[in-house]
Amino acid sequence: EVQLVESGGGLVQPGGSLRLSCAASGFTVSSNYMSWVRQAPGKGLEWVSVIYSAGTTHYTDSVKDRFTISRDNSKNTLFLQMSSLRAEDTAIYYCARGLHDYGDYFDVFDIWGQGTMVTVSS
């Protein structure tokens, strides 16, 4: 079964750090575009970051220089290292797989995890 399972969320103080994990099954993380998308409580969706199969990464401006997306191919797992956390980073964080269609890869998310909650508060 194709599945993504996030972990690592929790309560952290402003300025603190946290590392989120996303374990994949049924497909290979390193062969796909993989993204993190977040959703603040009661709010809409916000894309955070992507890593391509070739290793190229992109970030939304508000997390640049604070968040780092990476993967461990041996564990088939995606990560999001978050530092200098702010109250506005409080959200459910989803990992998502980019669509692979007719040999091309797209930043459209066909598989999502269940999400992990990150709360930044003192």
Added chain:
Amino acid sequence: DIQMTQSPSTLSASVGDRVTITCRASQSISSWLAWYQQKPGKAPNLLIYKASSLERGVPSRFSGSGSGTEYTLSISSLQPDDVATYYCQQYNHYPLSFGGGTKVEIK
């Protein structure tokens, strides 16, 4: 950055009604647009990509259309299971961006 504006923000319709949601981009996105359905407490679910391509397993009552800066998601006959919030997303340029969402309710 590309801004995505959805309307309406809330929609109430009867079972069997045709429902249409609009998404406008701040610049042309060349049909690189997707639609998602999100039910409370759940992750989003992909419905449509490339503006009008139906994702595998999605009921045929869902359809998408549009080009340039204006796109629509239609539900041909609203069902109780369609109660959810719907989001559009552009993937033409980074940063990727979503619309603010349209909450669909049954009247």
